[in-house]
Amino acid sequence: MIALPGDMRVRLVTALILVVAISQLQTIPVAATVLAAAVTVAVMSGIGGKAWLRMLHVETFMILLFVTLPFTVPGRAVLTIGPFDASAEGFTRAAVIACKVSASVLTIVVFLGSVEAMRLGAALHSLRVPEPIVRLFVLTVRYLSVIGGEARRLQEAMRARAFRPGSNRHTWRSYGNLVGMLLVRALDRAQRVEEAMLCRGFSGRFPWQKPPRLSRSEMGFMALATTAAVLITAADRL
Amino acid sequence: MSDPISLSDVTVERDGAAVLRDISFALGASERLAIVGPNGAGKTTLLRTIAGLERAKAGRVTLFGKDCGSEADFRMARPRIGFLFQDSDDQLFCPTVAEDVAFGPLNTGCTSEEAFARASEVLGTLGIDHLGDRIIHKLSGGEKRLVCLAGLLAMRPDVLLLDEPTNGVDTENGARLRDRLRAFGGAMILVSHDDGFVADMANRALVLEGGRLRAAEIHEHPHMHSHAHVHTLPEGA
Numbered sequence: 001m002i003a004l005p006g007d008m009r010v011r012l013v014t015a016l017i018l019v020v021a022i023s024q025l026q027t028i029p030v031a032a033t034v035l036a037a038a039v040t041v042a043v044m045s046g047i048g049g050k051a052w053l054r055m056l057h058v059e060t061f062m063i064l065l066f067v068t069l070p071f072t073v074p075g076r077a078v079l080t081i082g083p084f085d086a087s088a089e090g091f092t093r094a095a096v097i098a099c100k101v102s103a104s105v106l107t108i109v110v111f112l113g114s115v116e117a118m119r120l121g122a123a124l125h126s127l128r129v130p131e132p133i134v135r136l137f138v139l140t141v142r143y144l145s146v147i148g149g150e151a152r153r154l155q156e157a158m159r160a161r162a163f164r165p166g167s168n169r170h171t172w173r174s175y176g177n178l179v180g181m182l183l184v185r186a187l188d189r190a191q192r193v194e195e196a197m198l199c200r201g202f203s204g205r206f207p208w209q210k211p212p213r214l215s216r217s218e219m220g221f222m223a224l225a226t227t228a229a230v231l232i233t234a235a236d237r238l
Numbered sequence: 239m240s241d242p243i244s245l246s247d248v249t250v251e252r253d254g255a256a257v258l259r260d261i262s263f264a265l266g267a268s269e270r271l272a273i274v275g276p277n278g279a280g281k282t283t284l285l286r287t288i289a290g291l292e293r294a295k296a297g298r299v300t301l302f303g304k305d306c307g308s309e310a311d312f313r314m315a316r317p318r319i320g321f322l323f324q325d326s327d328d329q330l331f332c333p334t335v336a337e338d339v340a341f342g343p344l345n346t347g348c349t350s351e352e353a354f355a356r357a358s359e360v361l362g363t364l365g366i367d368h369l370g371d372r373i374i375h376k377l378s379g380g381e382k383r384l385v386c387l388a389g390l391l392a393m394r395p396d397v398l399l400l401d402e403p404t405n406g407v408d409t410e411n412g413a414r415l416r417d418r419l420r421a422f423g424g425a426m427i428l429v430s431h432d433d434g435f436v437a438d439m440a441n442r443a444l445v446l447e448g449g450r451l452r453a454a455e456i457h458e459h460p461h462m463h464s465h466a467h468v469h470t471l472p473e474g475a
Binding site: 116118119121138139142143145146189192193195196197198199200201202203207209210 | 317320325327328331332350353373375390393
C-alpha cells in the first residue's frame with residue numbers, strides 16, 4: 001500500500017502536474033511505460049472495484065478511437081476494408097491517446113478518487129482559485145444529492161400514477177413539467193439557503209479557514225512528482 | 239430591560255393579499271411561546287418577519303429594544319436570534335458538520351480557533367460530538383436537525399425561533415433535542431404541530447388563524463377514548 005499525502009492542495013497540484021505532463025506525450029514506448037506505472041501505483045494504493053469499473057467507461061470510449069482514427073489519419077495502409085484504408089500511423093496515434101487518457105484518469109482516480117468532492121473547496125480556495133468559482137463548486141456538490149433526491153421522488157410519484165414514458169407528446173410534456181418543477185424548486189431552495197446564511201450573520205464574505213503550512217514531506221512529495229513529470233517529458237522528446 | 243421581541247400592529251402582504259393582519263405581541267426574556275394554527279395560517283411568515291426576511295407592510299417590529307425597518311437594522315439583530323428553518327437542508331450548506339457549526343461564529347468575528355472550539359463545545363452539549371468530521375449530506379434527518387440547532391447555539395443567541403423543530407426527528411435524537419432546548423436559557427418561539435412537544439416545552443401559547451393572532455392556553459387533561467388496534471397474530475393462528 002502507498003500512503004498519499006493527506007493535504008488536498010498537495011494532491012490537487014500533484015495530480016495536475018502529472019496529468020499535464022502525461023497529456024503532452026507523443027511516443028508509444030513512453031506512453032505505455034507511464035500507463036504501466038500508473039496501473040502499478042493504482043493497484044498498490046488499493047483503489048476500489050468501483051474505480052476500476054469507472055475505468056471501463058473510459059476504455060469503452062477508447063474503442064471509438066481505434067475504430068475511427070486509423071481510417072482518418074493519412075499514412076501507410078496496413079488494412080483495407082472495402083474502399084477504406086486503415087493506416088499504421090492512425091493505429092499508433094490511437095494507441096498513444098488511449099495510453100495517455102487511461103494513465104491520466106488513473107492518476108486522477110488515485111489522487112482524488114477517494115476524496116469527498118466537498119473537501120476540495122478549501123483546497124481550491126487556498127490555491128487562489130477565484131472565490132465565486134469555489135463557492136459555486138462547493139454548493140453544487142452539496143446540493144446535487146438534494147436536488148437529485150427531489151428529481152427521484154417526483155419521478156417515482158409519476159410512476160405511482162401509472163406514468164410510462166414513451167416517445168409521445170404526453171411524455172415530453174410531462175418531462176418538461178418535471179424539469180420545470182425541479183428548476184423552480186432549486187431556485188426556491190437557493191433563496192432559502194441564502195436567507196439561512198443571512199440569519200447566521202453572513203455578509204457576503206465567506207469565512208474560509210486559514211490552511212495549514214505544508215510539511216517537508218509534502219513538499220518532497222510534490223518535488224518528486226515534478227521530477228517524474230520532467231523525466232517522462234524528456235524521455236518522450238529526446 | 240426591554241423585551242427581546244415585540245411586534246405591534248404588524249401586517250405582512252404577499253402578492254397583494256394580507257398574510258398577517260395586525261399582529262401584536264411581545265416575547266419576554268425567558269418566555270417560551272408556542273404558536274399553533276392550521277397549515278397556511280402564516281406561522282412561518284411570522285417567524286420570517288421577526289428575522290427580517292419578510293418586511294412588514296405596516297406596523298413595527300422591535301428587536302432588543304430597537305425598531306427594525308431596514309436590512310441593516312435586522313443584520314445587527316440577527317446574530318442574537320437563532321432561526322431554525324423547516325428544512326434542514328436549507329440551513330446546512332457546508333461540507334462537514336464542524337465547518338457548518340463554526341460558520342455563524344466566524345461571521346460574527348470569532349477567530350478560526352474560537353469558532354471551532356465553540357462548535358465542538360456545542361456539539362458536545364447536544365451529545366453529537368462524534369459527528370464533527372462527518373460529511374453533512376450523509377447524515378440522517380434527525381442528526382441534521384441537531385446539527386442545525388448546534389449551528390444556531392454556537393452563535394449564543396438570546397432568542398430561538400424554531401419552525402417545526404421535531405420534523406423528521408427520530409425518538410433518540412428527539413430526546414437530545416428536547417434536553418438541549420430545555421437547558422436553553424433564553425426566550426423561544428416555537429411553531430410545531432407536535433402537541434406533546436409544545437406542551438412539554440412552552441409556557442405560553444398563541445393561536446394563529448387566518449393571519450390573526452389569538453390568546454390560547456396550554457392545558458392537559460385525560461381523555462376517555464376508544465380506538466381500533468392492530469395486533470400481530472400469534473404464530474400459527
